[in-house]
Amino acid sequence: MTNPLLVGTALPHFDDIRPEVVTPAMDVLLADANAALERVVGPDVPPDFDAMSSVFTVATERLSRAWRAVEHLTGVADTPELRAVHAENLPRITEFFTRQGADERLYAKYRALAANADAARLSPVRRKALANWLRDFKLGGADLRGAQKARYTAIQERLAELSRQFSEHVLDATDGYALYVPEPDLAGVPADAIAAARAAAEADGRAGLCKLTLHFPSYLPVMQMGRNRALREKLYTAYVTRASEFGPAERDNTPVIRELLQLRQEEAELLGYRNFAELSLVPKMAGSPGEVIAFLRDLGHRARPSAAADLAELREFAAQELGIEQLQAWDVPFASERLKEARYAFSDEEVRQYFTLPKVLEGLFRIIETLFEVKIVASSAPAWHESVRFYRIERDGALVGEFFLDLYARAGKRPGAWMDDARQRWLRADGHGLQTPVAHLVCNFAAPVNGRPALLSHDNVITLFHEFGHGLHHMLTQVEELGVSGISGVEWDAVELPSQFMENFCWEWDVLEQLTEHVDTGAPLARALFDKMLAAKNFQSGMQTLRQVEFALFDMRIHAEPGSADHVQATLDAVRAEIAVLVPPAFNRFQHSFSHIFGGGYAAGYYSYTWAEVLSADAFSAFEESGVLDLATGRRYRREILEVGGSRDALDSFKAFRGRAPSIDAMLRHLGIAA
Ligand SMILES: [Zn+2]
Structure with missing residues (x-):
């Protein structure tokens, strides 16, 4: 019987991938990939794109495609046995890809290919x-020699260790704090949070407290709902000084x-850059630290x-309705929740009650079909669970992706939602023709009950719309080279453009009306309810935007200004003085966590969170100008x-x-910020 992970170019039969087939398959695929690596660097393979791809890319694609199938199953159908074989094989897969990336x-050979007259x-x-391959080698230190190379490697190891320490300190500081209070101190906190707090105290032998x-599940309800101001101040102070000089020195x-x-x-200087921000931006869309x-x-x-208007409104509300005359940082979440x-x-x-899954899917498919000139057709393929569905995307009867x-x-099943590629579009270098893309679209919605x-x-x-945005980027690509097909090779700070773009449809009244149908009455969503949803979405969007700007500007400045290691706090203070409307108390050590x-x-x-939002909002504004389901705009978006x-x-x-070039106007407008 053939190993389901060794099926050539076809999709694996996911229902046949038992834990015991994983290691034998990886043995074969790793041996092939290692042999291909030795062959491609040898004299038999000329520095020619096709020749190198037919040896090396074919072997590595096969290995990574099979491994991704295993990783996918650990995410959607995990078992202790599968987890064990995954843990057993992960180090050697990682080792292979790290080694070839530094070979x-x-x-x-790639440089010879680039220098070749045929290039x-x-x-x-x-x-x-x-160019991407060469860039990644260079950023991985491949140009360094001797002592420099050794130093580069040492820095990488130390940086990994320091990042690990940083996270551990935050975790230990978070875990290391507990406050036992009598129940009356929690007035206003939701009953389930109080019940959890009582149970936790009891488990510590402090029953009655x-x-x-x-x-977060403990901290947030108190900060948002708790009426005891002194308690909020105490918790806030502990939270924003975690892992700082105000706590134990060892964390x-x-x-x-x-x-x-x-x-x-x-590290940046070793690789030939003036500062770390410059180095970080090399594989990104943003051109320079100055531009960001x-x-x-x-x-x-x-x-x-x-x-400023958000804050003034909040201050006024807090003074008049809550009796808080001087609004402090620990009052902001509480007063904001009350105001909202x-x-x-x-x-x-x-x-x-208005968003039934069949109606939403039907509406989503219709948007995709209309804008991108495709048909989405129910199909079937062996899967890992009976509730999983499989679809084909066709254009003029031809298969585009699945x-x-x-x-x-x-x-x-791991919580969250994600898009993963099962297979990439690729004009295969082994003569097997065009491989069409296949995506996994995974969410964690509540399953239907009682036939409803x-x-x-x-x-x-x-x-759902967000993940489909990633999926469309992966599946509608027309590129036939593996490394740059679909999402592959897309700059890191631009990869959320297509996903966040799709989210905009969910705030478009004409579209939303078509997605809704009350589960009992069949009525569409009422406009008044939608207006409230929209207002809630944009609640305090000005303050939220400034917070993101504050964090991003601090991040960019400390990585762009040599010597900043010696004045981290001063840089943060300067950024806050410049940006924030409500400057946090002087003891706030946000940077330490x-x-x-x-x-x-x-x-x-x-900055990339905000950057991608600017791109997606601005892209969507083209549809707002021409009509959100305009075919010509959809075609241009699809092609470009x-x-x-x-x-x-x-x-x-x-x-x-x-x-x-992108403009921030559309994002500000979508946030309800008059610009
Ligand atoms: Zn995303």
């Missing part, structure tokens, strides 16, 4: 794929931050009047953005679609 012989005749798509911690992140910033600067800083300052400047309740209250449960749709939460259709919250609907940039991969990249995928710079694609 000097392979790098030399000038490569298609622009292939030139882009080749309530245990509060700095974990103080001050020296960790300093060393991280120093080493990142040194100017973008953030412009946004901050334009959102400021709206943020007073002005825009509506029930999520009421909204859910997708699995796995919508419901269940045991063994599943009901989605409006947030669920937005999530800013895990995105010190414990994760967002260093000099935090979706179909080209990573084969062209995102900025060029955007300009080709929009006829100009």
Whole structure:
């Protein structure tokens, strides 16, 4: 019997992938990939695009496609046995891809290919794929020699260690805090949060009291709903000083931050850049730190009047309705919740009755079919669970792509929503013709019960549209080179453009009307309810925007200004003085738990959240101008953005679609900020 992970180019039979087939398949595929690596760097394979692809890309694609199938199953149908074989194989898969990415012989071969007289005749798509390979080798230190190379490697290891320490300190500081209070102190806090706090205290042998911690399910209800102001101040103070000099020295992140910033600067200089921000932006769409800083300052400047109005409204409400004369940082979540309740209250449960899954899917498919000139047809393929559906996307009867749709939460399935590729579009280098793309679209909605259709919250609907945006980027691509087809090779700060773009439809009244049908009465959503939803969405959007600008500007400045390791607090203070409408208290050590940039991969990249929102809002505004389901605009968006995928710079694609560079006007308008 054949191993289901060794099925060549076909989709694997997901229902046949038992844990015991994984290791034997990886043995074969890793051996093939290693043999291909040795062959491609050897004298038998000339530095020619097709020759190299037919040996090396064929083997690595097969390995990564099979491995992604295993990873996919750990996400949607996990079992202890599968987890064990995954953990057993992960290190050797990682080792192979890390090793080939640093192989000097392979790098030399790619450089020979680029220097080859034939390289000038490569298609622009292939030139882009080749440029990406060379860039990634260079950023991985492949140009360094001797002592420099050793230092680079040492820095990488130390940086990984420091990031790990940073996250551990935040976690330990969060875990290390507990406050036991009598129940009357929790007036206003929802009953379920109080019940959880009583149970937690009891488990600690402090029955009769309530245990509060700095974990969100405990912290947030008190900050948002708790009427005891002194308690809020106490919790807030503990929260914003986590892992700082105000706590135990062994989990103080001050020296960790300093060393991280120093080493990142040194790493950047080794690779030939002036600072870490410049290095970080090389594979991104934004051109330079200066450009990002100017973008953030412009946004901050334009959102400021709206943020000031948000704050004035909040202060007035707090003084008049809550008796809080001097609004403090620990009053803001509480007063905001009260204000939101007073002005825009509506029930999520009421909204859910209008979004039945069949109606939403039908509406979503119709939007895609209309705008992108395709048909979505129900099909079938072996899957990992009976509730999973499989569809074909066709244009003029020809297959464009396919997708699995796995919508419901269940045991063994990772929470959240995501799009993953099962297979990429690729004109295969082994002569097997065109491989069409296949996507996994995964959500965790509540499953239907008692024969009634599943009901989605409006947030669920937005999530579904978001993931379909990623899916369309992957499936509608017309690129035939693996490294730049669909989402592959798309700049990191532009990859959320198509997904966030799709979210806009969920705020479009004409579209939303078509997506709704009350589960009992069949009536569409009432306009008055929609207006409340829209107002709630834009509640305090000015203040929210400034917060994002504050974090992003701080991140970019400390990574762009050499020597910043010695004045982290001063830089943050300066950013707050420039941007914030409500400057936090002097003891606030937000940076000591800013895990995105010190414990994760967002260093000099935090701006990308706002950046992608600007791009997607501006792209959608083209549809607002021409009619949201306008065919000509849809065709242009499809051809210039979706179909080209990573084969062209995102900025060029955007300009080709929009006829100009991105502008922040549309985002501000969508946020209800008069600009
Ligand atoms: Zn996304």
